Amino acid sequence: xxxxxxMEGPVTLSEEAFLTINCTYTATGYPSLFWYVQYPGEGLxxxxxxxxxxxxxxxKGFEATxxxxxxxxxxxxxxxxxxxxxxxxxxxxxNRNSGNTPLVFGKGTRLSVIA
Amino acid sequence: xxxVSQHPSWVICKSGTSVKIECRSLDFQATTMFWYRQFPxxxxxxxxxxxxxxxxxxxxxxxxxxxxxxxxxLTLSTLTVTSAxxxxxxxxxxxxxxxxxPGTRLTVL
Numbered sequence: 258x259x260x261x262x263x264m265e266g267p268v269t270l271s272e273e274a275f276l277t278i279n280c281t282y283t284a285t286g287y288p289s290l291f292w293y294v295q296y297p298g299e300g301l302x303x304x305x306x307x308x309x310x311x312x313x314x315x316x317k318g319f320e321a322t323x324x325x326x327x328x329x330x331x332x333x334x335x336x337x338x339x340x341x342x343x344x345x346x347x348x349x350x351x352n353r354n355s356g357n358t359p360l361v362f363g364k365g366t367r368l369s370v371i372a
Numbered sequence: 373x374x375x376v377s378q379h380p381s382w383v384i385c386k387s388g389t390s391v392k393i394e395c396r397s398l399d400f401q402a403t404t405m406f407w408y409r410q411f412p413x414x415x416x417x418x419x420x421x422x423x424x425x426x427x428x429x430x431x432x433x434x435x436x437x438x439x440x441x442x443x444x445x446l447t448l449s450t451l452t453v454t455s456a457x458x459x460x461x462x463x464x465x466x467x468x469x470x471x472x473x474p475g476t477r478l479t480v481l
């Protein structure tokens with residue numbers, strides 16, 4: 258069935274290092290793609306999203322580009338900070354384009370940034 | 373922007389009791405809300421789709437008689453965990469229109 262696969266963590270980086278978290282998806286059609294972040298003890302927050310091929314979502318220095326040809330939506334940040342330590346979830350919707358559909362999540366990648 | 377709240381944020385109960393969790397859309401109406409469950413250090417799994425004015429749609433493997441969902445208004449959906457057992461301990465999260473509530477941590481002793 259349709260799924261989301263993201264790289265397993267944990268990922269530990271030094272402050273100001275470059276971050277990449279890989280995410281690929283399987284789907285029929287063209288779903289919208291999302292990255293959510295979950296800080297310790299908190300709920301999920303939408304970090305960025307892209308709704309069609311070649312769209313780039315960006316927020317707080319994070320970026321991800323919707324690549325239809327590779328069915329990927331890799332998350333990147335040029336210089337991470339300690340405050341970026343969290344669990345990051347890649348997700349896709351069910352392609353109904355209704356604006357209110359359930360999401361399929363990857364397993365999450367825990368990022369720890371050390372000073 | 374859209375805000376979704378949940379109450380309570382955490383609850384501890386004895387085995388065999390029932391627990392109700394509320395999910396509210398604060399500044400918008402939602403005819404559909406979604407309930408997820410998250411086990412420690414794992415991903416979110418969709419449990420059910422809550423539909424205003426009609427029965428909820430449950431995902432395969434989710435017991436509808438154990439996880440009762442009521443969507444009585446356009447801004448409120450409730451999830452009741454009936455006869456809770458320790459294996460029901462988890463983090464329950466609702467969402468609407470892509471916005472997630474802060475979650476409810478349930479611990480069953």
